[in-house]
Amino acid sequence: MFTVILLLLGAQAAAQQYDILLKGGRVLDPANNINTIRDVAIQGNHIARVAAAIPASEARKVLDASGYLVTPGLIDLHFHSYGYSGAIFPDDTALLAGTTTVVDAGGPGYRTFADFKKKIVARCQTRVLALLNIAGGGMVGPSSEDNVADMLPDKTAEVIRNNRDVIVGIKLAHFGKPGWDAIKRAIEAGRLAGVPVMVDQSILTNSGRTSRETLLDIMRPGDMKTHMYNDRQIEIISRFNGKVQDYALEARKRGVLFDMGHGAGSFLWPVATAAARQGFYPDTISTDLHAQSIMIQQSDMPNCISKLMLLGMTLEDAILRSTVNPAKAIHRFPELGTLGEGRSADIAVLALRDGTFAFKDSWGKKKLGTKKLENVLTIRNGRIVYDAEGLAFPEWTKAGNYEVIP
Amino acid sequence: MRSLLLLLAAFPAHAQIYDILLKNGHVIDPANHRNERLDVAIVGHTIARVGKDLPPEKARTVVDVSGYYVTPGLIDIHTHFDAEGAWLNLNPDHNALPNGVTTAVDAGSSGADTFENFRRLVIAHSRTRVLAFLNIVAGGMYGPEIENDPKQMNVEKAVAMVNKHRDLIVGIKTAHYQPPDWIAVDNAVKAASLTGTVVMVDFGQKPGRTYQDLILKHMRPGDIHTHFYGRVTPQLDDQKKIQPYMWEARKRGILFDVGHGSGSFWFRIAVPMIQQGFLPDTISTDIHKSSIMLPHATMINVMSKFLNIGMTLEQVIERSTVNPAKAIHRTDLGTLSEGAGADVAVIALENGNFAFLDSGHGKLTATERLRAALTIRNGRIVWDEDGLAATDVSRAGPYSNFR
Numbered sequence: 001m002f003t004v005i006l007l008l009l010g011a012q013a014a015a016q017q018y019d020i021l022l023k024g025g026r027v028l029d030p031a032n033n034i035n036t037i038r039d040v041a042i043q044g045n046h047i048a049r050v051a052a053a054i055p056a057s058e059a060r061k062v063l064d065a066s067g068y069l070v071t072p073g074l075i076d077l078h079f080h081s082y083g084y085s086g087a088i089f090p091d092d093t094a095l096l097a098g099t100t101t102v103v104d105a106g107g108p109g110y111r112t113f114a115d116f117k118k119k120i121v122a123r124c125q126t127r128v129l130a131l132l133n134i135a136g137g138g139m140v141g142p143s144s145e146d147n148v149a150d151m152l153p154d155k156t157a158e159v160i161r162n163n164r165d166v167i168v169g170i171k172l173a174h175f176g177k178p179g180w181d182a183i184k185r186a187i188e189a190g191r192l193a194g195v196p197v198m199v200d201q202s203i204l205t206n207s208g209r210t211s212r213e214t215l216l217d218i219m220r221p222g223d224m225k226t227h228m229y230n231d232r233q234i235e236i237i238s239r240f241n242g243k244v245q246d247y248a249l250e251a252r253k254r255g256v257l258f259d260m261g262h263g264a265g266s267f268l269w270p271v272a273t274a275a276a277r278q279g280f281y282p283d284t285i286s287t288d289l290h291a292q293s294i295m296i297q298q299s300d301m302p303n304c305i306s307k308l309m310l311l312g313m314t315l316e317d318a319i320l321r322s323t324v325n326p327a328k329a330i331h332r333f334p335e336l337g338t339l340g341e342g343r344s345a346d347i348a349v350l351a352l353r354d355g356t357f358a359f360k361d362s363w364g365k366k367k368l369g370t371k372k373l374e375n376v377l378t379i380r381n382g383r384i385v386y387d388a389e390g391l392a393f394p395e396w397t398k399a400g401n402y403e404v405i406p
Numbered sequence: 407m408r409s410l411l412l413l414l415a416a417f418p419a420h421a422q423i424y425d426i427l428l429k430n431g432h433v434i435d436p437a438n439h440r441n442e443r444l445d446v447a448i449v450g451h452t453i454a455r456v457g458k459d460l461p462p463e464k465a466r467t468v469v470d471v472s473g474y475y476v477t478p479g480l481i482d483i484h485t486h487f488d489a490e491g492a493w494l495n496l497n498p499d500h501n502a503l504p505n506g507v508t509t510a511v512d513a514g515s516s517g518a519d520t521f522e523n524f525r526r527l528v529i530a531h532s533r534t535r536v537l538a539f540l541n542i543v544a545g546g547m548y549g550p551e552i553e554n555d556p557k558q559m560n561v562e563k564a565v566a567m568v569n570k571h572r573d574l575i576v577g578i579k580t581a582h583y584q585p586p587d588w589i590a591v592d593n594a595v596k597a598a599s600l601t602g603t604v605v606m607v608d609f610g611q612k613p614g615r616t617y618q619d620l621i622l623k624h625m626r627p628g629d630i631h632t633h634f635y636g637r638v639t640p641q642l643d644d645q646k647k648i649q650p651y652m653w654e655a656r657k658r659g660i661l662f663d664v665g666h667g668s669g670s671f672w673f674r675i676a677v678p679m680i681q682q683g684f685l686p687d688t689i690s691t692d693i694h695k696s697s698i699m700l701p702h703a704t705m706i707n708v709m710s711k712f713l714n715i716g717m718t719l720e721q722v723i724e725r726s727t728v729n730p731a732k733a734i735h736r737t738d739l740g741t742l743s744e745g746a747g748a749d750v751a752v753i754a755l756e757n758g759n760f761a762f763l764d765s766g767h768g769k770l771t772a773t774e775r776l777r778a779a780l781t782i783r784n785g786r787i788v789w790d791e792d793g794l795a796a797t798d799v800s801r802a803g804p805y806s807n808f809r
Binding site: 291 | 496497499500501503504637673674677695698699700702760761762763764765766767768769770771787788789790791792793794796797798799802805
């Protein structure tokens, strides 16, 4: 009798080899050139299979994803969770938006990284990576961010080498003094540790710096210029002839990456519209999400994607720039940003809504659009963590005297 | 010349220029028995006028809210906030204001030893009006070691802290206390009695303490039992009939608060109770890091659940504005009375196919959903999902270098 039960259990287990099966969704997985109806099966923490018709009987939990988009969990390359006065806790917002990986853009420096790791990384369900600030004290204001004396390439590179699981690059941010010292030190640290540098640096009058030299002479291929549509930080469109600057085009050809970094100051409709008209889109879509930009601008990942689609970017392209491209930018491809079999089961299920929607830029000016991308379900590390439409759960009237339904 | 300028400067005040005029919305303001199409005018930080056909030419900003409901800013009397993201707590502003909540009462995250830090680090930096129930546990809601320790239940310390911060502390919270005695509840009640405030209790039945005794003997009229649709509260009998002591307690004046959270709202309990006429006195979220995920228990979503269970929109708004205001003795809030603080929620009632999960992940398929479209806090537009008050970029004038 006992063996029979064991056998039955074994048969059951073999039949239901998958934990979760997303059925009938339009899978958009640019890394694997998939853009069609597919089923996605998850086993434990991993993507087990992506195929045309996986039988429902093979999974313990089956979700009907027809009518929805199924994409790799979104990767937000520019997020603020630590140090910065407007920092927000990743789990408050990321997973709700389909973002399963956030990269903290320069919150901690080499002096504060351990604290960041303890307080933020360890406590989050969201995968939190970091660009280490070249300023030792991190993003805590001019006393740290302008202090070239504490921008130490050796120490920064050492902390990176010891924490490669979390640190994926370097950030230079808000440097407000003249000269090339800060950016050169950031890039030296990047060279020592073999990681890219994200640059957010004001080109002020009398700074002794120009965008041309920054993009063409100082930054390396693979380094990232964030806030690309901020017209006070980089003049990407010539104010005289409305054209994308030759040095921006040339920098892109060299391999310098341009990142969106929406935020509360860096996405302006006039700039983005002019750039998009000339085909100058972000390589990576990111939010620069913080306590301000999360309010009126609502610049979470689906919102940023919707805005770029309103400017003419295709959905496929937008997903590429929210998954594969950021993963590549931080040298985490193909571990992240794909639905490849065997990869971490980080997945977003998105709805593309029709209607009339208002999209507000960093200055609160709106443009009306007819399509809006909305996240409805998030799977992180194989677990359903968010489900706005109850796709994964039964109607309560049919669940009897239910306890917590797994 | 100088007097001319002064005259000109004075003119707008006499002409009663509105800063913001919400035009053509359907106002639901239960405190003033309003439920009709009315305009709402705001001057500075206060509601200046609510009336029919207020003149748009008198307003600096006219927001067309036709098709939307206009209600007092919502009041969520059960929240857990901390800007630092400590423990399970959330950032107040971006979890309250986008849901139409302008007043959030933190339910005992801090106690007498920690409230002043909470005030300095969280309340002072929040645009949301954050009030607090002070935990009778001096160390606050930070784990069983201190929350189960009777030495932490210091009445004198709690009373002193309430009296020092009467602008923010509206009552006493007792929660999560496990030992089989009444020390936590009775000390909370004592502290509340000495300060003229109310107690919010979060537990149901415990060994050595019956729920019946709690709501009929230990709590006072006006005190609040939260989580009353939860599994651990014996509110229904085996036939799903409401226990007589529930009605008796309600008659005594005990208030029943939702406190949805990730464990305390179950359709299998709430639906039969509402069908038998036992509605919540106050709707609240118990919002924290876990409850915003799967049950997605934001204020506007919790309200949507009650709407779909069968409560009227007016009943839902009443229990999210004027009722919680009364419960915490702050009748200056939760109303669109002229002269009241300009805290306003503009709400869309949408029809379609929606679903809501409860704390057990049971699903309610629904046809209606409330959505917070615009929020005004203290006279300022702080949330505007539909861009109702935003200027279209085509009419914005040259605001960038590359116009």
